[in-house]
Amino acid sequence: xxxxxxxxxxxxxxxxxxxxxxxxxxxxxxxxxxxxxxxxxxxxxxxxxxxxxxxxxxxxxxxxxxxxxxxxxxxxxxxxxxxxxxxxxxxxxxxxxxxxxxxxxxxxxxxxxxxxxxxxxxxxxxxxxxxxxxxxxxxxxxxxxxxxxxxxxxxxxxxxxxxxxx
Amino acid sequence: xxxxxxxxxxxxxxxxxxxxxxxxxxxxxxxxxxxxxxxxxxxxxxxxxxxxxxxxxxxxxxxxxxxxxxxxxxxxxxxxxxxxxxxxxxxxxxxxxxxxxxxxxxxxxxxxxxxxxxxxxxxxxxxxxxxxxxxxxxxxxxxxxxxxxxxxxxxxxxxxxxxxxx
DNA sequence: TTCTGTGCAAAAACTTTGCAAGCCG
DNA sequence: CGGCTTGCAAAGTTTTTGCACAGAA
Numbered sequence: 001x002x003x004x005x006x007x008x009x010x011x012x013x014x015x016x017x018x019x020x021x022x023x024x025x026x027x028x029x030x031x032x033x034x035x036x037x038x039x040x041x042x043x044x045x046x047x048x049x050x051x052x053x054x055x056x057x058x059x060x061x062x063x064x065x066x067x068x069x070x071x072x073x074x075x076x077x078x079x080x081x082x083x084x085x086x087x088x089x090x091x092x093x094x095x096x097x098x099x100x101x102x103x104x105x106x107x108x109x110x111x112x113x114x115x116x117x118x119x120x121x122x123x124x125x126x127x128x129x130x131x132x133x134x135x136x137x138x139x140x141x142x143x144x145x146x147x148x149x150x151x152x153x154x155x156x157x158x159x160x161x162x163x164x165x166x
Numbered sequence: 167x168x169x170x171x172x173x174x175x176x177x178x179x180x181x182x183x184x185x186x187x188x189x190x191x192x193x194x195x196x197x198x199x200x201x202x203x204x205x206x207x208x209x210x211x212x213x214x215x216x217x218x219x220x221x222x223x224x225x226x227x228x229x230x231x232x233x234x235x236x237x238x239x240x241x242x243x244x245x246x247x248x249x250x251x252x253x254x255x256x257x258x259x260x261x262x263x264x265x266x267x268x269x270x271x272x273x274x275x276x277x278x279x280x281x282x283x284x285x286x287x288x289x290x291x292x293x294x295x296x297x298x299x300x301x302x303x304x305x306x307x308x309x310x311x312x313x314x315x316x317x318x319x320x321x322x323x324x325x326x327x328x329x330x331x332x
Numbered sequence: 333t334t335c336t337g338t339g340c341a342a343a344a345a346c347t348t349t350g351c352a353a354g355c356c357g
Numbered sequence: 358c359g360g361c362t363t364g365c366a367a368a369g370t371t372t373t374t375g376c377a378c379a380g381a382a
Contacts, residue, residue, distance in 0.1 A: 116307075127313070133303040133306060134303055147284050147293070147326055148326075151323045155319045156304065158313050159314040161312030
């Protein structure tokens with residue numbers, strides 16, 4: 001079973017914003033104020049945020065951005081793999097490029113950087129974990145079904161340690 | 167690693183509709199024509215269907231149902247665990263009660279009936295698989311994080327064998 | 333017959349699109 | 358300066374809600 005490395009989102013360092021800028025610039029996209037603001041907001045958020053949440057929070061912070069722009073910015077960031085749509089929470093979350101959409105490289109060796117989400121029902125926070133044990137399971141499925149795996153999503157719902165202790 | 171049992175949704179037998187009726191009746195809910203129609207439709211569908219798809223398909227079949235009712239019916243069925251919202255495809259799929267929302271029983275022994283979805287990007291079909299190998303991985307996560315797991319979703323995206331051969 | 337559940341219609345929420353002005357590089 | 362991006366406004370979609378009638382039990 002693989003190594004387990006819990007990473008709480010609040011603990012992210014700010015280098016992601018810069019990393020995001022490089023990805024955008026490297027793809028001929030501009031690093032604008034709204035884009036940077038969304039990236040930084042999602043990076044700091046302990047939980048996935050929906051388009052409406054993002055819009056409201058940025059306005060609260062005094063950043064002038066239109067609702068339509070939030071959608072456009074999210075579309076661009078998602079296409080660049082800088083943001084990931086967290087499914088069951090219908091929200092978006094910052095996502096470092098290496099874990100790019102959970103997509104595995106085609107015929108490349110196993111990607112052990114895949115991460116999963118632990119969503120706490122009580123406090124709503126999402127913890128991110130890294131654990132390559134899933135890879136073996138997926139390999140088994142590939143072997144038995146002939147299914148060619150391009151990506152996966154594993155989301156675990158429950159109660160985090162802190163909330164259990166209350 | 168657990169036994170792997172691919173189950174194509176088209177192969178479902180019709181007992182599910184009856185099973186669904188019992189669950190509804192058992193909870194003081196009525197077994198109405200619209201509810202039965204939605205359950206039977208999802209049971210037969212090889213892929214997840216959105217609310218709009220369900221509405222249109224039922225109308226095509228000559229079943230008179232309102233769009234609003236589709237939403238209300240889906241809400242009821244989902245609450246009863248008879249239907250499962252397939253995340254990445256933003257659709258719903260029939261779901262036998264035993265796998266009820268992928269929720270594990272609290273302190274009960276490991277539930278090996280959990281299933282996962284294999285979503286083919288090419289043909290859009292969803293295969294359902296049973297494989298208890300994931301359980302071990304989740305147990306590891308529980309052990310290391312103190313997270314109390316209530317349920318999980320594993321969705322694998324890729325290309326099915328048939329589409330690969332084209 | 334009783335009361336849940338439905339159809340219809342309208343409202344609310346969410347998302348997309350067009351266009352002129354703004355801003356990044 | 359040139360063209361990608363944005364704000365604004367309006368249209369398009371999806372989902373929810375209110376109410377009187379229909380149909381399960």
